Amino acid sequence: MNCEEAGLLMMDALDGTLVLSDVNRLEAHLDRCPVCQAEWTALQAVENWLGRAPLVPPAPGFADRVAARLARQNARRRLGGGLVVLAAAALLAFAPLLQGWLLPLPLSPDAEVIRQLARHGLVVVWHTLRGLWIAAHALAAGLDLSLGAAAHAALGALLLFLLGLQSGAYRLRSADRRVQTP
Amino acid sequence: MDTERDWIERARQGDQAAFTQLVETYQVPVYNLAYRMLGDPMEAEEAAQETFLRAYRELHRYDPTRKFSAWLLAIAAHHCIDLLRRRRLTWLSLEEETLQAAGWTGPEAGPETDPEQAVEQAEREAQVQALLTTLPPDYRMAIVLRYWYDLSYEEIAQMTESTVSAVKSRLFRARRMLARAAQQAGLVPNAPRPASEPA
Ligand SMILES: [Zn+2]
Numbered sequence: 522m523n524c525e526e527a528g529l530l531m532m533d534a535l536d537g538t539l540v541l542s543d544v545n546r547l548e549a550h551l552d553r554c555p556v557c558q559a560e561w562t563a564l565q566a567v568e569n570w571l572g573r574a575p576l577v578p579p580a581p582g583f584a585d586r587v588a589a590r591l592a593r594q595n596a597r598r599r600l601g602g603g604l605v606v607l608a609a610a611a612l613l614a615f616a617p618l619l620q621g622w623l624l625p626l627p628l629s630p631d632a633e634v635i636r637q638l639a640r641h642g643l644v645v646v647w648h649t650l651r652g653l654w655i656a657a658h659a660l661a662a663g664l665d666l667s668l669g670a671a672a673h674a675a676l677g678a679l680l681l682f683l684l685g686l687q688s689g690a691y692r693l694r695s696a697d698r699r700v701q702t703p
Numbered sequence: 704m705d706t707e708r709d710w711i712e713r714a715r716q717g718d719q720a721a722f723t724q725l726v727e728t729y730q731v732p733v734y735n736l737a738y739r740m741l742g743d744p745m746e747a748e749e750a751a752q753e754t755f756l757r758a759y760r761e762l763h764r765y766d767p768t769r770k771f772s773a774w775l776l777a778i779a780a781h782h783c784i785d786l787l788r789r790r791r792l793t794w795l796s797l798e799e800e801t802l803q804a805a806g807w808t809g810p811e812a813g814p815e816t817d818p819e820q821a822v823e824q825a826e827r828e829a830q831v832q833a834l835l836t837t838l839p840p841d842y843r844m845a846i847v848l849r850y851w852y853d854l855s856y857e858e859i860a861q862m863t864e865s866t867v868s869a870v871k872s873r874l875f876r877a878r879r880m881l882a883r884a885a886q887q888a889g890l891v892p893n894a895p896r897p898a899s900e901p902a
Binding site for chain 2: 573
């Protein structure tokens with residue numbers, strides 16, 4: 522047996538998978554090869570140290586430190602989410618202005634009828650809801666409250682609904698304006 | 704384990720108290736892995752914390768048919784390997800110093816061990832840790848997973864996204880490197896060399 526093969530057998534011996542016939546061959550090689558003998562001694566010593574080395578625990582209070590970091594992280598994320606929503610709400614609030622500047626607005630044939638309705642109903646509802654929406658999120662962001670997935674979905678749906686109302690109301694208002702201009 | 708599955712499910716839904724239970728349960732194996740890999744208590748603390756924060760974020764990707772401990776340790780392993788690769792340029796120059804001056808005092812001794820034994824154990828611990836730092840990251844990981852976590856070649860291969868034969872050869876070389884390092888540090892008798900090797 523050469524030293525290379527002896528090395529492989531040593532690994533099997535450390536793993537406990539060396540068969541008896543190989544044990545004898547390895548021992549025979551170690552008896553007459555001082556280099557492999559020294560390596561085998563060192564390997565066994567290392568094996569022994571590693572086998573007895575304990576699991577090192579973290580300093581006391583580790584779980585609390587993780588929990589604190591997690592809480593901070595979640596708060597930051599919620600705050601970020603709140604700010605995005607606030608920005609969206611602000612954008613929504615100024616949407617009529619943007620729409621007025623950017624889009625040519627077609628008139629609805631029923632403009633006059635809906636205009637009346639809008640004046641007295643929709644516009645009031647719209648402004649109320651928009652106010653509530655902004656207030657809720659300002660509060661949530663300010664107080665650092667978690668809104669939860671369901672609440673966000675509900676508010677998201679509300680946002681879309683308001684967006685619909687917004688453009689409806691604006692169309693009416695601009696229809697109004699066009700009727701009155703000439 | 705039913706309670707563990709329950710904790711995981713609740714943590715997935717954002718229950719931080721349930722997640723803290725998981726941290727309590729696995730803090731020692733996760734911290735130990737980081738400590739053995741990085742060799743520094745402060746860095747290990749930071750890496751172990753980061754492991755749990757990542758686990759919390761990635762909890763929706765956890766496959767419940769796998770062992771949670773294995774999933775968690777794999778996150779820790781990847782993170783530590785990343786950290787070590789980032790400081791790869793420095794470890795080569797540090798290994799000599801670490802071997803000579805292993806400053807760590809080891810884990811606290813139990814009440815029943817006498818002081819002399821405790822000192823001896825602390826010394827051996829410091830030596831083990833110093834020897835580990837002589838290994839390249841991949842080799843070190845194979846050794847740590849094999850000896851502290853009793854994982855089979857197959858399990859190590861799975862955890863490190865490697866093959867069984869690659870793990871085997873890594874362990875083979877890692878053990879040899881450790882044996883050589885122990886010889887060079889004078890921890891075991893040196894191999895007889897034909898002349899001219901200083902004692
Ligand atoms: Zn030999």
